[in-house]
Amino acid sequence: MLESQDAKLQELLLQREIEQFLFEEASLIDERRFKEWLELLTEDIRVYVPIVRNVRYDQAELERTKEFKDTCWVDEGKETLTQRVQQIATGLHWAEEPRSRTTHLLTNIRLAEISPDLSDPREVQVRLNFMLYRNRGQVETDFLVGKRFDRVRKVDGAWKVARREVHLDQSVLLAKNLTTFF
Amino acid sequence: MTNLSSLVDLKNGTISREIFVNDEIFKQELGQIFSRAWLFIGHEDLVPNPDDYFVSRMGTDSVILTRDRQNKINVLLNSCMHRGMKVCRYDQGNTRAFTCPYHGWSYSTDGRLVEVPGELVGVPGFGPYYHEKLDKKNWGLIYCPKVVNYKGTIWATWDANAPDFLDYLGDMKVYLDAALDHRDGSPGGSEMIGGVQKWRVKCNWKFAPENFIGDMYHDISHRSVDLVGIGPSGGKGRRDKTIGRTTVSFDDLGHGIIGTLPYREEFPYQETFKNHPEIEDYLKEVYDRRLKNLGDRLRVNTSVGTIFPNMSFHGRQPRTIAVFHPISPTEMEMWRIFLVDRDSPQALKDAARHYYMRYSGPGGMTESDDLENWQYATEASAGHVARRYHYNYQMGMGYAEPVPELRGAWNNGEYSEGNARAYYKRYLEFMEGRDWDGLMAASRAHGEARSDA
Incomplete structure (x- = not known):
């Protein structure tokens, strides 16, 4: 009995730790501290945002374009993410100049898989819902809402994001561009 | 009908902001241009098998691209003849018939069962x-009278009197071929990478086709990506240099x-994937x-081009097709699909796909800045006072030289607004309501195509 309560407590602490990590990570984007944000990504990070199609109730497998094969909204690693941060820092990246205002809201956070185990968590699959609000100029406003499938990994004692798969709830993207980070 | 001749002043090289923001002119465009011109519908890879369909757009209309059981490609208006409901609300799939979810009228594309595409075959309570007493033959889905599959790209027009697609294309064909043909010079051979990017701007x-038709002048739009460098060969810049x-x-x-003028001797081999040695080996062989x-x-090289009115393409790297669907005077829905040679190695397909996505589309480090410029140019042009004034298209007026190898082609030089002026000249001809004889007379006067072009 006690043992299982300990385990529950441990899981709760881990959940809290990872939530706080993801909140802080999102804050760095919203505060536009992009270089610091890059530090929180593993070298082999993959961010992958498939395109959504309108399909029949029994064709869930066709609903999103396929990883490693099809066109997506975003499919990139650290090199390209770093280039994007450099691009913003030129001060000439008109899509983000003047700066956009963004807020990430992260909710419904669940730890889907802990490896190798709870006593020594080194990699955790996290599922969460998000809203990424962007406002720029006077009236331009985007609401990007969906589910996120993150994998966080402990590197030298600190959590980092190793993978982020984003399922947007839009088939026709209603934002003119995607120049912020999920 | 608005008289546009004072708004599109080709003699002075100026164009009114009105044609970019005005509701009446927008409606006129739908009637005079989008209901008559050849429009890009999609790629045959979207409908590879019999009964496959893909929902596309022509102007503000939803249309269904289908491949029937006889392998014929059709384009149908996606609106039930009874009460207008969309008969297809999926983006793509496979079906023998489209049944309206409102009252159940159903339409078939099977050429063995029906005389025309989308004929009405099922009426509940007939x-x-x-x-x-319902004359079913008269109430089939509206379909495009002319549809063509050109090297995998599907084009259609609502106008039965429209000239053949190849006449409409003229010698622009060689530049489209340069994008669609295999890199080894054999005809066709390109395939579409799965998935269509669709987004609202x-x-x-018109900002988009005007940009892609020949605007070399907007380098400042892309200075940030040029400073960072995103090409598959590393280094600075956003894409490979086009020699000549x-x-x-x-x-x-x-x-x-x-792109280039026509030439007959291939330029020296240019490394385009320096960061990927195994791809370079393959490309050298190609x-x-x-x-x-x-x-x-x-032969020619095409960097980017526009086919009037709303299709543009990148011919080299990236290699993609873009379509600009009008939604309102101040909104468009942009689509992008990406091309690779069908038989190229997976490593090249992967590297190309990643490069295309970091270049083009809403997440593209190049295109994202264009979208910002087009949006706020539109917004600022809609002001009441702003509308009184014309844009300036005077760069390089009077400096074009004919291209002797191609019918009706003009070399405007690397930096010129000659291509944009050509686009709006055609725009005006369509908007004036000229019939096809009037629209095609000048290009037909150039005679037949060369046999080796």
Whole structure:
């Protein structure tokens, strides 16, 4: 009995730790501290945002374009993410100049898989819902809402994001561009 | 009908902001241009098998691209003839018939069962309620009378009197071929990478084809990505240099490109994937095949181009097709699909796909800045006072040279607004309501195509 309560407590602490990590990570984007944000990504990070199609109730497998094969909204690693941060820092990246205002809201956070185990968590699959609000100029406003499938990994004692798969709830993207980070 | 001749002043090289923001002019565009011109519908890879369909757009209309059981490609208006409901609300799939979810009218594409595409075959209550007095033959889905599959790209027009697609294209064909043909110079051979990017931009739709038809002048738009460098060969810049780059316009047809003049001897091999040695080996082999396949035949390089009115393409790297669907005077829906050679190694397909996505589309480090410029140019042009004034298209007026190898083609030089002027000349001809004889007379006067072009 006690043992299982300990385990529950441990899981709760881990959940809290990872939530706080993801909140802080999102804050760095919203505060536009992009270089610091890059530090929180593993070298082999993959961010992958498939395109959504309108399909029949029994064709869930066709609903999103396929990883490693099809066109997506975003499919990139650290090199390209770093280039994007450099691009913003030129001060000439008109899509983000003047700066956009963004807020990430992260909710419904669940730890889907802990490896190798709870006593020594080194990699955790996290599922969460998000809203990424962007406002720029006077009236331009985007609401990007969906589910996120993150994998966080402990590197030298600190959590980092190793993978982020984003399922947007839009088939026709209603934002003119995607120049912020999920 | 608004008289546009004072708004599109070709003599002085100026164009009113009104054509980019005005509701009446927008409606006129739908009637005079989008209901008559050849429009890009999609790629045959979207409907590879019999009964496959893909929902596309023509102007503000939803249409269904289908491949029937006889392998014929059709384009149907996606609106039930009974009460207008969309008969298809999926983006793509496979079906023998489209059944309206409102009252159940159903339409078939099977050429063995019906005489015309999308014929009405099923009407609930045809006997008891209609007393068999509904003339089903007259109530099939509206379909495009002319549809063509050109090297995998599907084009259609609502106008039965429209000229054949190849006449409409003229010698712009060689530049489109340069995008669609295999890199080794053999005809066709490109495939579409799965998935269509579709997104909304609050800009007038014409900003995009005008940009891609030959605007070399907007480098400052992309200075940030040029400073960072995103090409598959590393280093600075956003794409490979096109050797001998210039702009060419087809003034009687409204098409144009950034690329090369026609040439007969291939340029030296240029490394385009320096970061991927295994791809370079393959591309070198393709280059050698190209030398053999083309010999001393006429050829061109296309960096980017526009086919009037709303399709643009990148011919080299990236290699993509874009379409600009009008939604309102101040909003468009932009689509992008990406191309690779069907038989190229997976490593090349992967590297190309990643490069295309970091270049183009809403997440593209190049395109994202265009979208910002087009949106706020549109917004600022809609002001009451702003509308009184014209944009300036005077760059390089009077400096075009004919391109002797191509019918009706003009070399405007690397930096010129000659291609944009050609586009709006054609725009005006359509908007004035000229019939096809009037629209095609000037290009037909150039005679037949060369046999080696």
